[in-house]
Amino acid sequence: MAEDPTVEASQSGKAPVIAPGYTFATVTDKISAIVLSRRTTLGWVMGFGVGMLLTMLLLVAVSYLFLKGVGIWGINMPIAWGFAIVNFVWWIGIGHAGTLISAILLLLNQPWRNSINRFAEAMTLFAVMCAGMFPILHLGRPWLAYWLFPYPNTMQVWPQFRSPLVWDVFAVSTYFTVSLLFWFVGLIPDLGTLRDRSQSRFARAAYGFLAMGWRGSARHWKNYESAYLLLAGLATPLVVSVHTVVSFDFAISILPGWHTTIFPPYFVAGAIYSGFAMVLVIAIPIRKYYGLGDMITMRHLENSAKVMLTTGLVVAYGYLIEGFMAWYRSDEFDFFMLKNRMLGPYAPLYWLLIFCNIVAPQVLWSRRVRQSVGSLFAVSITVLIGMWLERFIIVITSLHRDFLTSSWGMYYPTKWDWFTYVGTIGFFVMAMYLFIRFLPMISIFEMRTLLPQAEVGAEAK
């Protein structure tokens, strides 16, 4: 770190990345105490319990699905892609902010990321887990999901590599693997810290096992930094590719409303948009209930809000171009699709989406709103709803009235659709609660590098 972020911040009048007065020891103690010595509060138990109950609901919904088949959902012909695909795209989009924070901001040398990257990466992992469930459940025979992978089999058949759906299998599984590796590599030095700090024998053994004997050797750090930076370099194009490939699932088809070249960039922007909204939704309660306002400062919240505002405008541009192209292409079916979205049976959802994604977030232009934790939280929830509606509109309105009037239909989600969706939210909540309880939610060693003391003084040169 070339400059001292606390000094730099006080000069520019912005909130600092980390409040002044911390030392290596106090940073370490503050973050590790949450895991090691803080008592499990009633609030944690209740939050975890709610997540757990909803996860049970997911299990019920999935078990019934296995018994009965996808007919229990609202999908039909022509709307074969219902909630499953809507939720898949929504969840995987949320994951993108974690990788953006951990990889892209690292490459861009933005040290403020150090206090939010760890839990954002955890958010990515859990969101990708939730996302990955949906296409598999949607397969109809989910127990044959391994057929998606190319493996030598007695049937002598192989996946079709010209299909975007196969690309998706590779993109999402690579994304999950790389996110997991990146997250775990980042955790190793902190696991070493927890091993050395923990009092109980069991915790010592568990963290020690995971830390793999990390001892902070200078030679190790050198290889470690090199690997970490390269992983960031690999994850950066990967995260852009994942939502691009997801958008190919739509754009490669010939359906009006899907067959358009704006999809890849606009999907990636939308992913980061909803992801940062989720980062704020998680960060705001965490910093309040765990007293981490010194480390997750207003600077972080404001920066996230700015990223949301920017990506939100890219998404708005995407909607605009979609509409413009539908008119400019002079294709009857394209134009009908647009009209049907704006005035057809799903029109209220379309206008709600425009409100949530384009109109409401404009309040972020105001510095007062960006400085107010409550309004940021409200805007983030609005954006999450808006981005979910966007995927609903893209999937459903394009499918439900295509070229032939005789094949038109309507889609209504059933209670099983809702149970599965709400169930994955519960799973996400439960996983986040477990993560906060058992692993350091802020990267301790990267926080140490933010301190002014970490700088090797000029006298040593």
Add this chain to the structure above:
Amino acid sequence: MKRPPIFGLMAEFDSPSDLLQAARKAYAEGYRRLDAYSPFPIEQVSEAIGHHRSRVPLVVLIGGLLGGIGGYLMQYWISVLNYPLNVGGRPLNSWPSFIVVTFEMTILGGALFAVFGMLALNRLPMPYHPVFNVERFAFASKDRFFLCIYAADPRFDRAQTERFLQSLNPKQVSEVPH
């Protein structure tokens, strides 16, 4: 070679600058088998003890190339040789369609090699290491900085090395048993 009676001597420091200075002096004194320990990465320290280049980038390059070439060849073998299917009259080797999977496999290969290569180069996992025998070493993962000179170093001499380490102004010098 006979095993020395102890693993080495370890000096404890307060700040990253002290550690860096000590590491440079120890290297200048002729010690080559030594290591420095810090709670966060300090670039100059690894240079000071003579560890200039990491081999991780080369490992990642190999992993990425293996993943990418392997990914394309897999698709070629499946789509052209083993299971040729005519889809809309496209050529069997329809390479533009193979780019996505090739790309993903490149990333996957590079990332797997980066992580497991880094661990292998660092000889991790290593459940036991003598430095952990020093009680104060638990602070190496918190706020203290350590320099350890191994007894295996040809210039190591129990008394003289200890005098040298004391001259670096450490908080404490301790013996590292095996």
